[in-house]
Amino acid sequence: MKVERDLHMSRGDGEDSYASNSRLQEKSILKTRPVLHKAVAAAHASSLSSGGGAMVVADLGCSSGPNTLLVVSEVLGAVADRREDLAMAAGAQPQHVQFFLNDLPGNDFNLVFQSLELFKKLAVKDKGDALPPYYVAGLPGSFYTRLFPDRCVHLFHSSYCLMWRSKVPDELAGGAVVNEGNMYIWETTPPAVVALYRRQFQEDFSLFLRLRHRELVSGGQMVLAFLGRKNKDVLHGEVSYMWGLLAQALQSLVKQGRVEKEKLDSFNLPFYAPSVDEVRDVIRQSQAFDVTHIQLFESNWDPHDDMEDDDGGLVLDGVQSGVNVAKCIRAVIGPLIAHHFGDHVLDGLFELYAKNVAVHLQKVKTKYPVIVVSLKASISRAPKNQANDKYYSGFTHGQFM
Amino acid sequence: MKVERDLHMSRGDGEDSYASNSRLQEKSILKTRPVLHKAVAAAHASSLSSGGGAMVVADLGCSSGPNTLLVVSEVLGAVADRREDLAMAAGAQPQHVQFFLNDLPGNDFNLVFQSLELFKKLAVKDKGDALPPYYVAGLPGSFYTRLFPDRCVHLFHSSYCLMWRSKVPDELAGGAVVNEGNMYIWETTPPAVVALYRRQFQEDFSLFLRLRHRELVSGGQMVLAFLGRKNKDVLHGEVSYMWGLLAQALQSLVKQGRVEKEKLDSFNLPFYAPSVDEVRDVIRQSQAFDVTHIQLFESNWDPHDDMEDDDGGLVLDGVQSGVNVAKCIRAVIGPLIAHHFGDHVLDGLFELYAKNVAVHLQKVKTKYPVIVVSLKASISRAPKNQANDKYYSGFTHGQFM
Numbered sequence: 001m002k003v004e005r006d007l008h009m010s011r012g013d014g015e016d017s018y019a020s021n022s023r024l025q026e027k028s029i030l031k032t033r034p035v036l037h038k039a040v041a042a043a044h045a046s047s048l049s050s051g052g053g054a055m056v057v058a059d060l061g062c063s064s065g066p067n068t069l070l071v072v073s074e075v076l077g078a079v080a081d082r083r084e085d086l087a088m089a090a091g092a093q094p095q096h097v098q099f100f101l102n103d104l105p106g107n108d109f110n111l112v113f114q115s116l117e118l119f120k121k122l123a124v125k126d127k128g129d130a131l132p133p134y135y136v137a138g139l140p141g142s143f144y145t146r147l148f149p150d151r152c153v154h155l156f157h158s159s160y161c162l163m164w165r166s167k168v169p170d171e172l173a174g175g176a177v178v179n180e181g182n183m184y185i186w187e188t189t190p191p192a193v194v195a196l197y198r199r200q201f202q203e204d205f206s207l208f209l210r211l212r213h214r215e216l217v218s219g220g221q222m223v224l225a226f227l228g229r230k231n232k233d234v235l236h237g238e239v240s241y242m243w244g245l246l247a248q249a250l251q252s253l254v255k256q257g258r259v260e261k262e263k264l265d266s267f268n269l270p271f272y273a274p275s276v277d278e279v280r281d282v283i284r285q286s287q288a289f290d291v292t293h294i295q296l297f298e299s300n301w302d303p304h305d306d307m308e309d310d311d312g313g314l315v316l317d318g319v320q321s322g323v324n325v326a327k328c329i330r331a332v333i334g335p336l337i338a339h340h341f342g343d344h345v346l347d348g349l350f351e352l353y354a355k356n357v358a359v360h361l362q363k364v365k366t367k368y369p370v371i372v373v374s375l376k377a378s379i380s381r382a383p384k385n386q387a388n389d390k391y392y393s394g395f396t397h398g399q400f401m
Numbered sequence: 402m403k404v405e406r407d408l409h410m411s412r413g414d415g416e417d418s419y420a421s422n423s424r425l426q427e428k429s430i431l432k433t434r435p436v437l438h439k440a441v442a443a444a445h446a447s448s449l450s451s452g453g454g455a456m457v458v459a460d461l462g463c464s465s466g467p468n469t470l471l472v473v474s475e476v477l478g479a480v481a482d483r484r485e486d487l488a489m490a491a492g493a494q495p496q497h498v499q500f501f502l503n504d505l506p507g508n509d510f511n512l513v514f515q516s517l518e519l520f521k522k523l524a525v526k527d528k529g530d531a532l533p534p535y536y537v538a539g540l541p542g543s544f545y546t547r548l549f550p551d552r553c554v555h556l557f558h559s560s561y562c563l564m565w566r567s568k569v570p571d572e573l574a575g576g577a578v579v580n581e582g583n584m585y586i587w588e589t590t591p592p593a594v595v596a597l598y599r600r601q602f603q604e605d606f607s608l609f610l611r612l613r614h615r616e617l618v619s620g621g622q623m624v625l626a627f628l629g630r631k632n633k634d635v636l637h638g639e640v641s642y643m644w645g646l647l648a649q650a651l652q653s654l655v656k657q658g659r660v661e662k663e664k665l666d667s668f669n670l671p672f673y674a675p676s677v678d679e680v681r682d683v684i685r686q687s688q689a690f691d692v693t694h695i696q697l698f699e700s701n702w703d704p705h706d707d708m709e710d711d712d713g714g715l716v717l718d719g720v721q722s723g724v725n726v727a728k729c730i731r732a733v734i735g736p737l738i739a740h741h742f743g744d745h746v747l748d749g750l751f752e753l754y755a756k757n758v759a760v761h762l763q764k765v766k767t768k769y770p771v772i773v774v775s776l777k778a779s780i781s782r783a784p785k786n787q788a789n790d791k792y793y794s795g796f797t798h799g800q801f802m
Contacts, residue, residue: 054550096550100538105514113506113541135549137501137538140514148536149455149497 025160026067027299032225032372033074035293036157039221039374040078043155046219047095054096054135055079056153060143061161062101064108069119071157072099072136076123080130097134102147105140106335113138142166144207148215155221156212160370162226163239165270166204169196172268181251184243184269187235194234201272205282213288213377220377222289227273228296228371238366239273242301242329245360249352250341258348259341267340276371283375293374298367301325301357314365322358326350424704424729426468426561433626433773434475436694437558440622440775441479444556447620448496455497455536456480457554461544462562463502465509470520472558473500473537477524481531498535503548506541507736514539543567545608549616556622557613561771563627564640566671567605570597573669582652585644585670588636595635602673606683614689614778621778623690629697629772630676639767640674643702643730646761650753651742659749660742668741680772694775699768702726702758715766723759727751 029036040057047055057075062068076097083094101112116136123131141147143158144166171177172193179185179193212222229237250267253259276296283289300307302321307314330350338346360366430437441458448456458476463469477498484495502513517537524532542548544559545567572578573594580586580594613623630638651668654660677697684690701708703722708715731751739747761767 054553098550105517108511109514109539110509110511113510113539116506116541133547133550135540135542135547137540138510138514139536139538140517141536146534146536149499149534152455 025063026070027303028225028370029067029070029074029159031297031299031370032159032223035372035374036074036223037078037081038293039155039157039223040075041082042219042376043221044079044082044095046217046221047154050217054098055155056098056100057155057157058100058102058139058148058153060102060147060156060158061164062103062107062112064103064111067159068101068112069115071159072101072119072134073123075099075155075157076127076131076134079132080127083130083132094132097132099134099136100139100148100153101136102139102141102143104142107140109138109140144204144211146211146215150214151217153212153215153220154217155223156216157223159225160227162205162208162224163228163271163273165197165200165272166207167200168268168270169200172196175266178265179268180265181247182244183247183250183264183267184240184271185234185237186240186244186247189235197272198234198274198278200270201274201278202282205274205279206286209283209286209288213286216377218377218379222375222377223372224375225370225372228279228369229273229275230296230298230369232275237273238369241360241366242325242368243269243271245356246329246333246349246353248356249349252352253345253349259345263341269336273369274371279371279373283373288378289375290378291373292376293372295372296369297372298369301361301366301368303328318358318362319354321361322354322356325357325361326354329353426464427471428700428704429626429771430468430471430475430560432698432700432771433560433624436773436775437475437624438479438482439694440556440558440624441476442483443620443777444622445480445483445496447618447622448555451618455499456556457499457501458556458558459501459503459540459549459554461503461548461557461559462565463504463508463513465504465512468560469502469513470516472560473502473520473535474524476500476556476558477528477532477535480533481528484531484533495533498533500535500537501540501549501554502537503540503542503544505543508541510539510541544612545605547612547616551615552618554613554616554621555618556624557617558624560626561628563606563609563625564629564672564674566598566601566673567608568601569669569671570601573597576667579666580669581666582648583645584648584651584665584668585641585672586635586638587641587645587648590636598673599635599675599679601671602675602679603683606675606680607687610684610687610689614687617778619778619780623776623778624773625776626771626773628674629680629770630674631697631699631770633676638674639770642761642767643726643769644670644672646757647730647734647750647754649757650750653753654746654750660746664742670737674770675772677772680774684774684776689779690776691779692774693777694773696773697770698773699770702762702767702769704729719759719763720755722762723755723757726758726762727755730754 043057044055047053059068059071062071079095079097101109103109139147143161167173172179177190177192177196179189182189185194185197216222227239229239231237234240247264250259250264254261254264276294280291280294283291302324304324305316305321307316327350330346334346334350337349341349444458445456448454460469460472463472480496480498502510504510540548544562568574573580578591578593578597580590583590586595586598617623628640630640632638635641648665651660651665655662655665677695681692681695684692703725705725706717706722708717728751731747735747735751738750742750
């Protein structure tokens with residue numbers, strides 16, 4: 001498996017597409033609105049104070065579908081609010097906003113680009129003269145590589161992406177260490193495999209922070225939301241159940257002779273859902289960012305279940321919830337499954353998975369823990385040339401590690 | 402017809418696609434290499450002297466296929482040459498280059514993005530350490546609207562695009578003036594129609610220059626190559642034959658009852674191939690650019706005919722040349738024809754067209770005149786705030802006229 005080539009949400013806007021099955025991710029964006037609006041205000045202020053030039057905003061892992069432009073809309077709304085509060089009072093010109101929508105090259109950018117005209121009409125209707133002039137570009141590439149020249153971005157945003165790793169840990173991909181019957185960390189995962197996954201997270205997230213710090217202007221902002229772990233016990237993380245039940249469905253197909261056991265044992269997800277402490281540790285070690293906000297919130301597995309905890313923690317219709325969760329997960333992981341096991345397994349696999357989820361939700365109403373962290377670039381400590389040399393020499397060979 | 406929605410080259414990389422039928426455009430890019438390399442050197446110098454920040458390069462009307470990244474490759478090669486000559490000697494850091502590939506939203510950006518990884522491998526292999534760090538974004542939108550914030554681009558490039566108009570002239574599209582049996586200016590076109598087309602060119606090109614001037618840094622460069630007219634007589638322009646013979650093929654379909662006459666009469670191309678003098682006049686009136694180079698060169702109609710004039714001006718195999726020209730024109734105009742007349746006319750129409758071209762080429766070896774112009778942004782004369790007001794207020798409503 002090559003993550004940059006094979007990992008992408010289901011394309012197009014049909015029934016099984018990510019565009020039609022991304023309500024969970026939408027809820028997360030709406031939940032993080034206050035944090036995002038604060039970061040936009042800070043980024044806007046820093047872009048104005050740095051004397052002209054547009055405010056540059058990048059959404060990392062933008063995907064394709066309604067959420068892609070929801071982020072653009074939220075940022076434009078926040079800038080419009082700022083404009084009404086500040087700039088207009090002082091008679092200043094509105095700040096131009098330049099957006100970069102980033103995702104891996106397999107993302108359906110054509111779908112996003114074709115919706116821009118309609119989006120503009122709605123935005124103009126909604127915000128009128130307060131709408132700042134804005135420009136939207138698509139930027140293909142992994143956020144574990146450099147995406148921008150030095151010091152040119154004011155705000156990075158990323159939602160539901162940073163639990164994806166740059167690769168499956170080498171020893172696991174090479175078969176030196178095995179995680180029999182699983183596709184991610186679950187109850188029977190050996191400690192050596194857990195250690196590999198955790199190290200991959202630490203390396204990836206640390207790299208991510210260093211790269212973005214180079215690309216941010218002084219005082220630049222980041223808002224990151226991604227799946228995490230509430231349970232301290234890594235073998236029983238909440239998100240582990242999601243993949244564990246999918247691995248169980250694959251085990252059923254193995255038993256039925258429809259999938260080879262070796263295929264399942266060699267399938268490992270490039271994924272890690274960290275705890276808040278693990279996230280905080282990497283940020284601290286990077287010495288590149290100050291944490292302005294960090295929180296963990298929870299979201300019902302079923303994207304269409306809008307009940308709050310004080311409604312009793314019930315799943316009203318387990319069967320329907322199973323179907324809903326399966327659709328959502330298929331839109332995310334379908335292409336990767338199809339690449340490894342073949343297209344033909346998809347329908348049967350996700351039927352079994354929906355049933356497994358339904359049974360599980362009858363026992364306990366599991367939730368996705370989402371970590372939201374807002375960061376401000378700290379002032380660089382490294383002598384400039386030294387840092388440059390390191391990054392440039394790495395760049396030419398396409399690596400930064 | 403809505404140009405922004407309906408005008409795009411044939412997508413994908415199949416037999417009829419633009420990607421497989423763009424040798425003519427490739428030859429033009431290679432022909433303009435020396436002009437482009439000079440402009441890159443000037444843009445590179447101005448980006449270095451303006452004190453850090455990346456060199457920003459935009460290719461307007463990039464399309465999808467081998468030519469798209471050929472421009473990126475040429476620019477990177479020219480920067481690498483500069484680096485070896487200048488920057489490395491002075492021990493300076495290499496300049497980062499940020500590319501924006503622009504085209505209308507219907508362009509197949511996914512195809513372009515998916516070829517970036519292979520392109521990078523080849524570029525690294527070819528240029529090694531001299532390859533500057535670079536980044537490639539896709540920018541959907543019409544170049545007759547604002548595409549960038551103020552003063553952030555160092556070099557604009559555009560090849561084989563600026564003969565396309567922003568729209569069919571209103572009076573022609575509305576039916577108040579007619580151009581019976583034609584789809585562009587040809588022998589029987591009334592003077593009123595010629596005037597409308599010419600005015601549309603003047604308005605569009607003037608708008609284009611004003612918009613780009615706002616987006617260019619001081620001293621910024623532009624290299625534009627587009628189809629033009631060598632013949633002073635507008636009714637017998639060389640490119641007019643190309644569309645005239647296609648209109649004849651449509652007339653044949655009308656006679657056969659396969660296309661309604663009204664359909665043909667209401668089909669008008671958003672196109673104008675100007676003379677060098679017409680181009681020069683608009684540039685002079687804009688007062689926004691200094692012409693550093695202008696030339697007209699000619700290219701054989703058949704993209705696979707590499708013979709020069711001193712080979713005798715012969716077409717060796719008229720039938721094959723007819724087929725070659727038809728494939729090339731179908732890749733460009735096929736989607737627009739299909740939108741107006743329906744998919745079902747395409748095969749028959751381009752068979753007839755190939756025959757018409759073959760007959761024509763036996764009589765005279767016609768060529769496409771290509772105008773290449775290299776421009777340098779002149780210093781803005783308008784008081785800054787006044788200009789800002791005008792552009793900003795226009796922006797909010799999505800217009801600049």
